[in-house]
Amino acid sequence: MTTPAIRVRGLRKSYGKLEVLRGVDFEVARGSIFALLGSNGAGKTTVVRILSTLLKADAGEAEVNGFAVASQGAEVRESISLTGQFAAVDEILTGRENLVLVAKLRHLKNPGGIADRLLERFALTDAGARKVSTYSGGMRRRLDIAMSLIGDPQVIFLDEPTTGLDPQARNDVWRAVEELAEQGATVLLTTQYLDEAEHLADRIAILHEGRVLVNGTLAELKQLLPPAKVEYVEKQPTLEDVFFSLVGAGNKGDGQ
Structure with a gap:
């Protein structure tokens, strides 16, 4: 299919007088990793909640896997998985039991076979018989992502999946996300970490105060700023330079 996996047009959402989304537009190609990058309060989670049918938009249109979010919610939910900011795993059960339960x-x-394949895929086989309460943060997050893949969803929403993780655990999650895209899934990732978007995403949209300021590849975003020259050595702008030039230096410190 050549149609986008996700299409958003003019998405708006307010809570009373507070405008959270003020006309958001973007598309996500199938089989790609798309990062929605922004500071806390930019509206990232609201976008994900609308696209996953957990929240109704005030205005605008959205499609996921060819289905209209507003009128075909059941079809959308069958096509997606959603992993929130905190791992939704049962600590009393073992890792394998969590996977078997969801299956x-x-x-x-064959829920047992599904569980065993996912444990192997996410390097959790040795820990499969242990209670999740003994898992590290990175292991819990990997298990959480594994659970969300049961049923082979075509579109995966990851809402700030590495929040609160140490560097090693973040790297483990990054490898898992890259593997998802390699196997054909479409991933929409929200993050406030610039290096995460830079490392993972095929395309990046910078969301600020409810609007998408720019949307493009990392190379395209870097072209928005001229290179700095120091002693005849060209220095290309980083994604951090692009981000803060667009949203303002006053936001520096959020998530970094």
């Missing part, structure tokens, strides 16, 4: 709830055949 059974989805009425899938």
Whole structure:
């Protein structure tokens, strides 16, 4: 299919007098990783909640996997998975039991086999028989992502998946996200970490105060600023330079 996996046009959402989204537009190509980058309060989670049918938009249109979010919610939900900012795993159960439980709830055949394949895929086989309460933060997040993949969703929403993780755990999650795209899934990733967007995303949209300021590849965004020259050595602008030139230096410190 050549149509975008996600299409958003004029998305608006307010809470009373507070405008959270003020006309958001973007498209996400199938099989790609798309990063929605912004500071706290920019509206990233609101976008994800609308696209995953957890929240209704006030205005605008959105499609996920060819289905209209507003009128085909059941079809959208069958096509997606959503991983929130905090791991939704049962600490009393083992890692394998968490996966088996979700597979059974989805009425899938051979839940044990599904669980074993996902444990291997996310390097959790050795920890599969341990209670999740003994897992590190990175292991819990990997298990959380594995659980969200049961049923082979075509579109995956990851809402700030590395919040609160140490550098090693973040790298583990990054590898898992890259593997998802390599296997054909479409990933929409929200993040406030500039290096995360720079490392993972095929395209990056910078969301600020409810609007998408720019949307492009990393190379395209870097071209928005002229290179700095120091002793005849060309220095290309970083994504951080692009981000703060667009949203203002006053936001520096949020998430960095």
